[in-house]
Amino acid sequence: MAILVNIDVPDLEAGIAFYTRAFGLTVKRHLGGQAAELAGWPVPVFLLKKAAGSIGAAGSKRSYQRHWTPVHLDVVVADIEGAVSRAAGAGAQIEQDVQTAAWGKIAVLADPFGHGLCLIQFLNRGYDELAGPPP
Numbered sequence: 001m002a003i004l005v006n007i008d009v010p011d012l013e014a015g016i017a018f019y020t021r022a023f024g025l026t027v028k029r030h031l032g033g034q035a036a037e038l039a040g041w042p043v044p045v046f047l048l049k050k051a052a053g054s055i056g057a058a059g060s061k062r063s064y065q066r067h068w069t070p071v072h073l074d075v076v077v078a079d080i081e082g083a084v085s086r087a088a089g090a091g092a093q094i095e096q097d098v099q100t101a102a103w104g105k106i107a108v109l110a111d112p113f114g115h116g117l118c119l120i121q122f123l124n125r126g127y128d129e130l131a132g133p134p135p
Contacts, residue, residue, distance in 0.1 A: 003043045005073065008050040009113050010064050012036060015047040018112050021090035023075065023083075041075075066093075066114045073117040080105045080121035087119065102129040 009015030016036055019025050025040040038045040056062045077083035080098055084107050088094055096108035104122040111117060
């Protein structure tokens with residue numbers, strides 16, 4: 001079994017520009033001018049060119065206005081302030097500045113295509129902090 005990340009974008013070259021600049025991903029291959037595979041995360045990332053207004057899941061029309069879905073990307077980074085700066089410089093919108101919790105730091109962003117994503121920097125024992133003290 002494997003996991004792939006597929007991200008719909010209305011403009012493939014703009015998608016490539018954002019994800020390579022914001023996260024240091026590289027283009028592994030172009031797929032017929034309608035998709036590109038990016039490398040650099042633990043899973044393959046595919047950008048899929050899909051026009052706004054085209055039919056998406058469950059018959060709904062794609063919209064690249066700001067939206068959120070319960071299934072979204074959390075990008076774990078070593079330096080959240082630097083990652084937020086790079087993402088914003090590449091065109092991301094910062095929706096929630098860096099917040100700190102016992103498990104780590106989180107910032108909420110939107111990519112230039114309306115997709116929500118979080119940047120996370122784990123601190124201490126990461127999510128294990130929520131489980132209580134170590135045995």
